[in-house]
Amino acid sequence: MSKFNNLQRLDTNLLLVFIDLCETRSVTLTSERMFLTQSAVSHALKRLRLALDDDIFTQSRAGLQPTPRARKMLQPIASALQEINMALAAPGPFDPSVSTQQFRIGMSEIMELSIAPLLVQEVRKAAPGVTLNLLPISDPRVTSQRLESGDIQLIVSARTVASAGVQTITAGTMPFAAMLPKHMSCGGTTMPLDVYLSVPHVIIHPPDHRGSVIDHALARLGRRRIIGAVVQNYSVMAEVAARCGFICHLPGKMIAQYASSLGLKAYELPVETPPIRVILTSHPRFRNDKSVEWLKDKTTEIVSSLTVNDAV
Numbered sequence: 679m680s681k682f683n684n685l686q687r688l689d690t691n692l693l694l695v696f697i698d699l700c701e702t703r704s705v706t707l708t709s710e711r712m713f714l715t716q717s718a719v720s721h722a723l724k725r726l727r728l729a730l731d732d733d734i735f736t737q738s739r740a741g742l743q744p745t746p747r748a749r750k751m752l753q754p755i756a757s758a759l760q761e762i763n764m765a766l767a768a769p770g771p772f773d774p775s776v777s778t779q780q781f782r783i784g785m786s787e788i789m790e791l792s793i794a795p796l797l798v799q800e801v802r803k804a805a806p807g808v809t810l811n812l813l814p815i816s817d818p819r820v821t822s823q824r825l826e827s828g829d830i831q832l833i834v835s836a837r838t839v840a841s842a843g844v845q846t847i848t849a850g851t852m853p854f855a856a857m858l859p860k861h862m863s864c865g866g867t868t869m870p871l872d873v874y875l876s877v878p879h880v881i882i883h884p885p886d887h888r889g890s891v892i893d894h895a896l897a898r899l900g901r902r903r904i905i906g907a908v909v910q911n912y913s914v915m916a917e918v919a920a921r922c923g924f925i926c927h928l929p930g931k932m933i934a935q936y937a938s939s940l941g942l943k944a945y946e947l948p949v950e951t952p953p954i955r956v957i958l959t960s961h962p963r964f965r966n967d968k969s970v971e972w973l974k975d976k977t978t979e980i981v982s983s984l985t986v987n988d989a990v
Contacts (some may be wrong), residue, residue, distance in 0.1 A: 693755055695722040696734070700752050703741030753827070760828060764963055772968035774805035779969055781808065784815040784824065784833040789956065791912055792852055792930030793834065796980045804976070825961050831970050833959040834977060845960050847974070850981035851953035852930040855944035857916065857937070859923055869925075869945035871901075878906025880915050880924040892927070895949040916940055929954050956981045 698708045705723070709716045726734050735742040744752065785794065790812055798810055815821040815833060822839060824830045833839055838846060856869050864873045875896075884890065896902055906924050909915050912932060919926035920940040928936055933944050958977060964970040 689725070692722050692726050692729075693759060695719060696726060696748075697752070697756055697759065699723065699735060699742060700744055700748070703735075703743070705742070757827060761963060764966075772972055774801075774808065774969075774972060776807065777805055777969065778807040779809075780811060781832065781969075781973055782811045782813060782830050783973075784821055784830045784835070785812045786815055786835040786837075787911055788836060788929055788954070789834045791932055793956070793977070793980055796931070796983070797977060800976055800980060801973075825959065828961065828963055831960065831964055831967075832973060832977075833957075835957055835959070836954050838957060839959045843962050845962060845965065847958050849956040849958050849974070849978040851955055852981065853933065854927060854929050854947070854951070854954050855933050856947050857919055857926050857928050857933070857942040857944055859920055860941050860943045862923055863943055864945075867946055869948050871948040874925065874948050875901060875903055878904045878922075878924050880907040880909060880918040880922070880926050881905060882912065882915060883908050883910055891951045892947070892949065895951045899949065916942065 695708065695712065695714075698712055699705070699719075702708050702711065705716055705719045708714075709719045712719070714722075723734065730747070732747045733745050734748045735744055737743075794810075794812055801808055801810060813824075813830065815835060818840065821830070821833065825833060825839065825844065834849075856874065858864070858869065858873075858877070862877075864870055881890070893903070906922065907918055909918060912928065915926045916928060916932070916936040917940065918924060920936075920942055926942075927947075928942075928944075936942050937944055956977075958974050960970060960974070
């Protein structure tokens with residue numbers, strides 16, 4: 679028995695009609711969009727009902743309403759048809775100077791603050807018609823689903839994304855510094871461990887159960903830091919550190935920015951922690967997409983410049 683025996687029961691063109699009916703909820707609108715007669719759309723719907731032994735759609739005042747089975751079928755079929763369409767399309771060249779493409783990029787807050795301004799600036803220079811739409815990725819499960827569906831073309835984060843078959847590369851690392859108000863200067867370039875442990879820290883609310891690499895490093899030494907406040911974003915964290923005399927931790931371009939604007943001084947950490955990795959994640963559906971590869975290269979260039987220019 680063929681592994682595609684279900685497909686052999688119907689013309690795959692019927693699936694295109696099914697997707698369009700799900701979007702329009704109207705035989706008339708679907709016939710107009712697909713350049714078919716209403717009779718042809720109605721006939722296709724009848725064939726779908728017979729092949730699947732399900733009504734697929736029911737009539738209502740708001741138009742055609744998908745049945746529970748149709749709702750369950752919609753996303754897998756739409757994704758499969760998109761994959762087929764992309765597989766059949768020959769990849770064309772990408773010319774950033776004339777492109778009007780819109781990229782949808784999932785980006786964590788720390789990456790948006792450290793990378794986004796420079797990335798938008800560089801993309802604007804090379805591709806003035808391109809638009810970058812930066813989207814939050816606070817919910818890992820939703821982010822994974824959006825990546826798999828093709829809603830997001832690229833994810834830029836310090837953490838890996840748990841999703842089937844994704845392509846992940848490390849674009850580089852960002853410098854990371856402990857920041858303390860300048861009037862509390864403790865001398866040198868590395869913050870002494872006793873100061874680090876005696877002054878309260880203001881931290882970002884933990885994104886998940888894995889915890890902070892800093893706390894893990896201290897735990898290996900049998901030590902713990904004092905948490906003075908937990909906030910939701912890095913700008914507030916830096917402001918709290920400046921006002922309250924707390925220690926905060928900032929990455930990349932934010933080090934110089936907040937040192938200047940809030941009177942903070944940067945120090946190397948007194949405990950060994952892994953660097954902040956900038957991880958680029960994309961879905962295999964974009965493997966042959968030259969525009970996404972170009973965007974990855976641009977992001978990698980930005981990260982390389984941060985690593986060189988913003989070291990503590």
